[in-house]
Amino acid sequence: MTEFLQFTLGGVSFGMVYAAIALSLVLIWRGTRILNYAQGAMAVLTTYIALTVINRTGSYWEGFVVALAAGLVLGAVIERVAIRPVENKPPLNAVVVTIGLLVLIEGIAGIIYGGQFRSFPPAFSLNGLHAGSVALGISRNDVFVAAAVLVVALALAALFRFTSTGLRLRAAAFNPYAARLLGVRVGRVFTLGWALAGLIGALAGLLVSTNTFLYPSSMDSIFVLGFTAAVIGGLDSPVGAIVGGLILGVALNYVGGYLGSNLVPIFGLIALVAVLMIRPSGLFSVSHGRQV
Amino acid sequence: MPSSAGAGAERGGGTSRAAALEVEHLESGYAGVMALHDVSISAKPGTITAVLGANGAGKTTLLATISGFVRPRQGRVALDGTDLTRRAPEEIVRAGIAHVPEGQAVITELTVEENLRVGGLWRHGQGGRSAALEDAYKRFPILGAARHRSAGTLSGGERQILVIARALMASPKVLLLDEPSLGLAPRIVAQVMELIQRLRDESGLTVVLVEQNARSALAIADLGVVLNVGRVVVIENAAVLAADEALRMHYLGF
Numbered sequence: 001m002t003e004f005l006q007f008t009l010g011g012v013s014f015g016m017v018y019a020a021i022a023l024s025l026v027l028i029w030r031g032t033r034i035l036n037y038a039q040g041a042m043a044v045l046t047t048y049i050a051l052t053v054i055n056r057t058g059s060y061w062e063g064f065v066v067a068l069a070a071g072l073v074l075g076a077v078i079e080r081v082a083i084r085p086v087e088n089k090p091p092l093n094a095v096v097v098t099i100g101l102l103v104l105i106e107g108i109a110g111i112i113y114g115g116q117f118r119s120f121p122p123a124f125s126l127n128g129l130h131a132g133s134v135a136l137g138i139s140r141n142d143v144f145v146a147a148a149v150l151v152v153a154l155a156l157a158a159l160f161r162f163t164s165t166g167l168r169l170r171a172a173a174f175n176p177y178a179a180r181l182l183g184v185r186v187g188r189v190f191t192l193g194w195a196l197a198g199l200i201g202a203l204a205g206l207l208v209s210t211n212t213f214l215y216p217s218s219m220d221s222i223f224v225l226g227f228t229a230a231v232i233g234g235l236d237s238p239v240g241a242i243v244g245g246l247i248l249g250v251a252l253n254y255v256g257g258y259l260g261s262n263l264v265p266i267f268g269l270i271a272l273v274a275v276l277m278i279r280p281s282g283l284f285s286v287s288h289g290r291q292v
Numbered sequence: 293m294p295s296s297a298g299a300g301a302e303r304g305g306g307t308s309r310a311a312a313l314e315v316e317h318l319e320s321g322y323a324g325v326m327a328l329h330d331v332s333i334s335a336k337p338g339t340i341t342a343v344l345g346a347n348g349a350g351k352t353t354l355l356a357t358i359s360g361f362v363r364p365r366q367g368r369v370a371l372d373g374t375d376l377t378r379r380a381p382e383e384i385v386r387a388g389i390a391h392v393p394e395g396q397a398v399i400t401e402l403t404v405e406e407n408l409r410v411g412g413l414w415r416h417g418q419g420g421r422s423a424a425l426e427d428a429y430k431r432f433p434i435l436g437a438a439r440h441r442s443a444g445t446l447s448g449g450e451r452q453i454l455v456i457a458r459a460l461m462a463s464p465k466v467l468l469l470d471e472p473s474l475g476l477a478p479r480i481v482a483q484v485m486e487l488i489q490r491l492r493d494e495s496g497l498t499v500v501l502v503e504q505n506a507r508s509a510l511a512i513a514d515l516g517v518v519l520n521v522g523r524v525v526v527i528e529n530a531a532v533l534a535a536d537e538a539l540r541m542h543y544l545g546f
Contacts, residue, residue: 164413167413174400175397175400178399179399179410180380180382181359181392181393182385182410183385183415184382184410184413
């Protein structure tokens with residue numbers, strides 16, 4: 001019973017990281033119908049930037065904030081420079097461009113920072129938390145991971161629901177033609193969407209790198225799991241992305257805990273294939289059928 | 293019989309002799325196929341111009357070119373003397389030309405109120421926005437009653453009213469309406485036509501009305517323009533055009 005509790009709580013913490021990646025993918029998918037394969041690589045780059053700042057200043061939080069800002073800028077710049085020319089082109093063009101960006105950014109990270117594994121500091125203590133005498137199997141840092149993603153997700157939800165900017169983002173995402181008819185500068189709105197996605201991806205990179213170490217391709221497997229979470233949630237639904245991340249995180253932690261951690265990547269892929277075969281529109285999507 | 297220009301000036305109430313909307317020698321089309329040839333139309337302030345013609349005559353292309361979704365090869369579009377040719381659609385709306393396309397373009401995922409709010413986002417401060425919303429609900433009580441419903445649940449007639457109300461949120465000078473009667477029951481068509489007439493008479497709006505339903509359109513229009521295979525073949529006072537049986541039978545089929 002204690003084990004089950006530990007695996008569940010640990011899974012929630014991991015799941016929130018997948019949820020963050022999923023959320024960034026959903027943001028971009030909803031706006032531009034593009035799947036950003038470079039999301040993980042972008043997060044690697046911003047996490048390297050964080051590490052550089054942390055090593056130089058000795059402050060985790062300075063590195064944290066700089067990385068989030070870098071994610072924001074990186075997302076906006078990539079949309080303007082690389083994505084704008086392939087918007088409204090056949091979907092394969094964007095696939096090729098974002099995969100190209102993935103290779104390019106990881107290559108650049110390797111050239112600048114080298115290929116070795118680097119440890120990334122945690123925000124808070126990694127010592128296990130206890131409830132009375134029961135070990136919960138999670139640390140203060142794990143709690144921070146889950147809370148940080150939750151706060152960002154809620155802030156994002158509030159932005160979408162209650163602000164004019166959020167209304168522009170929704171109008172442009174649902175019906176760019178109607179939005180332009182009504183004077184919404186859809187190009188700028190899409191840039192903002194990519195910037196926000198870059199920020200959330202950067203957060204995921206910061207949060208997960210304590211567990212995975214940091215190296216140029218360290219986000220690849222996290223990206224695949226984040227993508228899986230997004231697909232479970234339906235790719236169109238921010239709430240679905242969060243729930244998908246949590247389901248996947250907890251399920252994979254049970255697999256890792258009860259069956260062995262070397263099975264986790266396989267089960268992640270099995271989950272992806274299973275969702276695409278059984279319910280390709282995801283658990284939360286209202287649309288029917290989709291090409292991936 | 294008065295000339296078409298005379299009728300327009302009367303409707304303008306003498307406030308301005310200049311045309312609100314000026315389309316000059318427009319050449320335009322999709323993907324290399326020219327749909328419009330040397331089209332010139334001027335719409336006086338506070339008038340309704342009905343643009344008529346068969347399918348494929350270029351009516352929709354004309355509106356899409358005015359509102360910036362199709363770039364003209366040649367020619368000029370101007371509003372109150374300001375050249376708007378080749379500006380982006382979102383900038384042309386901001387200059388004062390609102391386009392209500394065929395098929396309505398309701399954002400079905402948003403509520404009725406959110407649809408309206410998008411229409412006024414760029415224009416008003418917070419206070420002005422809520423005032424514009426209240427105006428819209430006063431003018432269209434049916435929208436007020438449905439304000440928190442998803443726009444996807446509205447009927448065809450309600451949607452038509454929503455998209456017109458939404459376009460008005462930006463307080464445009466010129467309203468381009470593409471087939472507002474399409475798919476609506478005759479009783480609703482009459483209501484929509486009456487609404488367009490009211491917008492001209494009460495708000496001094498300049499309307500360019502593209503219609504298959506020539507009879508209804510001419511009944512409320514000041515000026516009738518007939519397009520045939522991308523060319524203007526008739527520009528005539530609407531009442532004269534409606535009364536001219538030979539013209540009507542030849543181009544409009546009724």
